[in-house]
Amino acid sequence: MVLIVIAGRSNCPFYAKAELLADNLAMNLPNFKVHKICKHPSEWDAWLQEICVDMGFEHDTSPIVWRELVERGGAGRLIGDCNDFLEYVESYYQLPSNMMSEELTNIADENMETLTKDMEEAKIVKSWPLRVCLTNASSSLVYNIVLSLANGDAFGKNEELDLRLVDSGENLEKLHGLILELEDLASPLLKKIIATGQLDVGVKDAQVIIVTDGLSIPNDASDEDKQTIINANQTIYQDYGPVIEEGIDKDGVIFIGCEAANYQASVLSKYAPKIAKRNFIALSSRLQENRAKSILGNRLKVNPSNINNVVVWGNPQINQIIDISKSNVYDCDSAIMGPSDYSRSVVELVHDNKWINGPFQAIVKDRQQDIAKLRPGETSLSNANSIIQQLAGYWHGTNDDTVTSMSVISEGWYGIPYGIAFSFPVQLKPRGEWTVITDWGLDETLRGKLVAIGRELFKILNASSEAQNKKSKKLHFML
Numbered sequence: 001m002v003l004i005v006i007a008g009r010s011n012c013p014f015y016a017k018a019e020l021l022a023d024n025l026a027m028n029l030p031n032f033k034v035h036k037i038c039k040h041p042s043e044w045d046a047w048l049q050e051i052c053v054d055m056g057f058e059h060d061t062s063p064i065v066w067r068e069l070v071e072r073g074g075a076g077r078l079i080g081d082c083n084d085f086l087e088y089v090e091s092y093y094q095l096p097s098n099m100m101s102e103e104l105t106n107i108a109d110e111n112m113e114t115l116t117k118d119m120e121e122a123k124i125v126k127s128w129p130l131r132v133c134l135t136n137a138s139s140s141l142v143y144n145i146v147l148s149l150a151n152g153d154a155f156g157k158n159e160e161l162d163l164r165l166v167d168s169g170e171n172l173e174k175l176h177g178l179i180l181e182l183e184d185l186a187s188p189l190l191k192k193i194i195a196t197g198q199l200d201v202g203v204k205d206a207q208v209i210i211v212t213d214g215l216s217i218p219n220d221a222s223d224e225d226k227q228t229i230i231n232a233n234q235t236i237y238q239d240y241g242p243v244i245e246e247g248i249d250k251d252g253v254i255f256i257g258c259e260a261a262n263y264q265a266s267v268l269s270k271y272a273p274k275i276a277k278r279n280f281i282a283l284s285s286r287l288q289e290n291r292a293k294s295i296l297g298n299r300l301k302v303n304p305s306n307i308n309n310v311v312v313w314g315n316p317q318i319n320q321i322i323d324i325s326k327s328n329v330y331d332c333d334s335a336i337m338g339p340s341d342y343s344r345s346v347v348e349l350v351h352d353n354k355w356i357n358g359p360f361q362a363i364v365k366d367r368q369q370d371i372a373k374l375r376p377g378e379t380s381l382s383n384a385n386s387i388i389q390q391l392a393g394y395w396h397g398t399n400d401d402t403v404t405s406m407s408v409i410s411e412g413w414y415g416i417p418y419g420i421a422f423s424f425p426v427q428l429k430p431r432g433e434w435t436v437i438t439d440w441g442l443d444e445t446l447r448g449k450l451v452a453i454g455r456e457l458f459k460i461l462n463a464s465s466e467a468q469n470k471k472s473k474k475l476h477f478m479l
Contacts, residue, residue, distance in 0.1 A: 002029075005076065006085070007037035007051070008063030009044045014082035015063040021089060029093070035068075129160040129191040131249070133206040135199065135240075136213045137165035138174040141257070144384030145210070146178070150187040154391035155208075162192040166202035199240065203247035209254045210283075210387070211240065211268070216259040217318060220369075227463060230263050234464045237264045241271025248275065253394075253432060256421075257283040257387050259368070262315045262407050265421035266461055269409050277419075278434070281394065282407035284316035285423040287386035289405045291367045292322045295360065296329075300349055306330045307346060311425040311440075312405040314453040320423065321449060322364055324356065326403070326440075397430040403437060404428065413438055414447065416454035420461065 004022055008015025015038070022034040039047050044062060052059055055066065057078045065079040065088075079088050132149065134142050142165075148154060149161060163182070165175050175195035182193055196202050203209055214233040217226055244254065254275070256265040261282035269280040289312050290304070297304035308330075311323040328343035350356060371382075393404060407423040410416040413436050414424070425437045442450070 001031045001033060003033045003035065003068040004065065004079075005035045005037065005068060006063055006065050007039065007048075009041050010038050011041055012062040018063050018065060018082045018085050021086070025089065025093060129162040130155055130208065131162045131164070131206045132208045132210070133164040133166060133202040134210045134212070135166045135202070136211075136258075137178070137195070138167045138171035139212060139380070141212050141380040141384055141387075142210075143178065144380050145257075145387055146182060147185075148384070148388040150182060150185050150190050152189055154388050155395050157189075160189050160191045163190065163194070164202040164206065165193070165195045166199055167195075167197065169197040172197055199243050200247055203244050205249050206247065207249045207252050208391075209244060209248060209252060210257055210391075211237075211254060211264070212257045213237075213240075214258040214260055214264055227460065230260070230460060230464045233258075233260060233264055234267050234461075237267040238271045241268050244268070245272035245274050251279075253279045253281065255281050255283050255387070255391065255394075257383075259284070259317055259383075262318070262421040262423070262457065263461065263464075265407065265409070266419065266457070267464075269421070270419065277409040277411075279432075280409050280421070281390070282316075282421045282423075283387045283390050285312045285405035285407050286390045287383055288312045288316045288320060288322070288364060288423075290382065290386055290389075292324070292360075292364050295363055295367075296324070296327075296346060296350070300329060300332060300346070302329055302332050306332070308343075309403045310405070311403065312423045313425075313446075313450055314423055315457050316405075316407065316423050317365065317368065319453050319456060320365065321446065321453075322361055323425075323446070324350075393428045394432055394434070395430070397433070398428045402427065406434065408434070408436065410454070411436075414442065415451045417458045420454065420457050422454060422457070 004025075006015070006018050006022055008018070019034070019036050022036075025032045026034050048059065048062075048064060051057070051064070055076055055078070057064070057066070059078065059080070061081050063082055063085075065081070065085040066076040067079060068076045079085050132155075134145065136142060146163070146165075149163070152159065155161070165178065167175055172195055179193050179195055182190060194201075213236050215229045217229050221229070248254070252275075254265075254268065254272075256268065258264060261284040265280050265282035269275070269277055289310050292310050292312070293304035293307045296307055296310070300307075306329055307327060309324075309327045311326075312320055313323055314320040324346050327346035329346050329349060330343045332344050332349065347353075347356065390406065394406075398404065403425050404427075405423050406426045406428075407421045408426070410418055410420055410422045410424075412418050416422045425440055426434050427437060428434050
């Protein structure tokens with residue numbers, strides 16, 4: 001793989017020319033990657049001097065271009081300025097650049113405008129702590145979440161936090177005990193912490209709301225018991241909707257982190273209709289994804305973190321399908337070996353489609369039940385970790401090629417009914433820019449199963465809506 005680094009002043013037309021040429025190569029060559037570093041003119045000279053000292057380069061103009069030695073390691077190799085890069089490209093790839101001076105100047109102006117805007121937004125973000133509200137805050141799940149928040153594992157090591165812990169009045173004493181523990185962390189990120197029994201106080205101007213209320217649904221629950229639990233949870237979330245809608249920051253995001261999160265996210269989005277649908281995220285997919293990786297790792301005798309592109313479809317934990325058709329594993333001990341970036345197909349290594357489509361699916365689904373039998377009432381650690389991972393991915397984005405699973409409100413993708421929370425394969429960019437991958441390439445069998453899951457979820461939600469005795473408005477899910 002070729003990794004080219006291009007750095008330059010944001011208002012430099014030669015930087016614009018180099019980055020466009022590199023983008024052209026990256027789009028047409030699968031093994032050509034480019035990393036761009038755009039610096040404000042006021043920062044450029046100092047940054048360039050520092051990078052040249054670190055890398056051992058001699059260079060004094062914008063842009064600077066070098067090649068990282070990805071496969072063999074060691075210091076990068078300097079290519080030079082824009083003209084040097086053009087010669088390098090023509091020599092290796094026979095691809096000249098024909099951009100006109102006026103086009104390059106316009107692009108440089110756009111780069112400068114975008115960078116200036118980003119810097120101003122960064123100043124605004126740093127001018128106050130990030131306002132984060134957590135409900136059901138006396139639970140063991142939230143207890144495990146807040147430590148990671150205080151350590152910067154979700155929103156970053158420099159993101160200061162204003163934490164609002166919300167729970168019912170009888171649990172306020174426990175919340176004050178939690179506050180004492182958080183204060184004893186002496187974390188530089190915890191600028192403010194409050195405990196309250198009033199949801200409207202907790203969500204006032206909140207930029208992030210993490211809702212973890214609701215009863216879990218056992219795997220062996222009867223249809224009648226399942227519906228009873230869903231009805232009880234819906235009562236909570238239909239009451240939460242208007243309060244959250246009234247109080248949340250205009251760009252705020254709501255994460256629903258309980259076990260039956262997709263039901264709750266669907267209901268909450270309907271009862272808070274003024275909030276953009278893409279700002280409701282059910283935190284149910286990542287835990288199942290991690291469990292699938294763990295089981296595959298044990299089977300293949302590899303570290304689960306070396307397995308990628310595992311996709312959870314459907315209503316996680318309740319009615320899901322684990323898809324490893326495009327999964328790869330790195331650093332795997334097999335007959336075929338390669339460099340560190342060499343991967344093998346998980347399906348080929350498992351080499352047992354009957355296990356993949358049968359026992360493997362059941363093992364993942366039953367994992368929570370198996371843990372609960374061994375540790376009754378103490379199963380929140382892996383759940384909390386998966387929530388932090390999902391928050392971090394949402395906030396900071398992931399690598400361009402990384403595919404993960406996330407439960408979002410459907411816009412009709414893959415024939416799933418509009419308005420219900422469903423787990424899809426997604427790609428994440430910083431600050432909540434996510435995209436559902438719509439060309440996954442499903443066979444007709446899998447597509448039919450997903451549509452059936454979507455319709456079942458739709459049916460259950462509407463049955464729950466009909467069962468509510470006190471309704472200020474009717475909840476409709478549209479096919």
